Amino acid sequence: MSLAKPFRQKLKAARTRCGVNVLVRQAGWVLTLAGGAVALAILSERLLAIRVLTVPVLWGFGSATAVLVLLLWLLRFPSRMQVSLLVDERLGLRERCSTTLALAQSQHPFAQAARADALRAVQRADVQKHFPIRFSRNWMYGAGTWLVVVAVLFVPQKDLLGLLRQKEQQAEEARQIEQAKSDVKETAESVKAVVKGLDAPELEEELGKLDKLSEAGTPEEVKRQAIKALGDLSEKIKQ
Numbered sequence: 358m359s360l361a362k363p364f365r366q367k368l369k370a371a372r373t374r375c376g377v378n379v380l381v382r383q384a385g386w387v388l389t390l391a392g393g394a395v396a397l398a399i400l401s402e403r404l405l406a407i408r409v410l411t412v413p414v415l416w417g418f419g420s421a422t423a424v425l426v427l428l429l430w431l432l433r434f435p436s437r438m439q440v441s442l443l444v445d446e447r448l449g450l451r452e453r454c455s456t457t458l459a460l461a462q463s464q465h466p467f468a469q470a471a472r473a474d475a476l477r478a479v480q481r482a483d484v485q486k487h488f489p490i491r492f493s494r495n496w497m498y499g500a501g502t503w504l505v506v507v508a509v510l511f512v513p514q515k516d517l518l519g520l521l522r523q524k525e526q527q528a529e530e531a532r533q534i535e536q537a538k539s540d541v542k543e544t545a546e547s548v549k550a551v552v553k554g555l556d557a558p559e560l561e562e563e564l565g566k567l568d569k570l571s572e573a574g575t576p577e578e579v580k581r582q583a584i585k586a587l588g589d590l591s592e593k594i595k596q
Contacts, residue, residue, distance in 0.1 A: 364457065367479045372440040374488040376430075383429040385495025391422050392502030396509050403512040406524075447487040450478050 395418075398409040435443075441455040448454075453474055516522055 363480050364476050367482060367484060368437060368440060368444070368454075368458070370484045371444055371488050372435060372437060374484065374490055375435045375440055375443065377490050378488075378493075379433050379435065380426070380430045381490070382493045382495055383433065384426050385493055385499050387422055387426045387429070388499040389495060389502050391418070392499060392506050394418070396502065396506045399506065399509045400512065403509065404515045406514070406516045443488075444479070444482070448478065448482050453478060 395410075401407050402409055438455060438458060441458045442452075444450065444454045445452050457476075
């Protein structure tokens with residue numbers, strides 16, 4: 358013999374509302390931890406100039422947070438027996454609901470009487486009143502943590518490890534190299550025009566050296582090799 362439909366509906370409604378409360382509670386904890394992790398990441402970027410919160414990292418972190426909330430919710434979703442015990446406790450049924458659930462298939466007169474008694478008691482119960490959906494304190498902690506995240510955004514940029522200064526130096530060096538290559542290329546074009554006017558094929562090899570100057574390292578090296586190549590070319594032009 359199965360449980361009466363009104364009994365099953367009441368138990369299902371109570372279980373659903375308990376499940377929602379579990380989801381809200383677990384989400385509050387996970388958001389609190391996530392806020393702490395984000396605050397530390399932003400603080401690292403502000404003080405150490407280390408890029409942490411990239412787009413792929415944010416997507417991965419958000420996905421992991423959602424999966425963690427869902428996983429914790431599934432693991433802690435209350436069973437029907439757990440909910441029946443809560444119903445007994447909150448409605449003062451003295452274990453009649455849990456006993457009815459445990460003896461659902463029994464044909465014993467005692468079990469039948471217990472089921473009938475529990476059905477009458479549960480039918481009068483207001484599930485919404487005894488199982489309200491509430492935000493737990495975890496959400497207060499989570500809100501506080503994310504307020505810290507907002508506050509950390511206003512921390513001035515520092516460079517305690519010197520990484521930012523090193524990146525700026527590298528960028529400036531790269532800019533100087535490109536400028537040196539551009540100057541050499543401009544000069545080489547003028548020299549090429551002169552060599553072509555001389556109609557001297559043997560000087561084409563020397564012009565090729567100018568084209569290879571872009572492989573040099575520092576701006577000083579580019580300029581030094583350019584001066585040497587132009588000097589050699591000048592001597593050959595004179596000859």
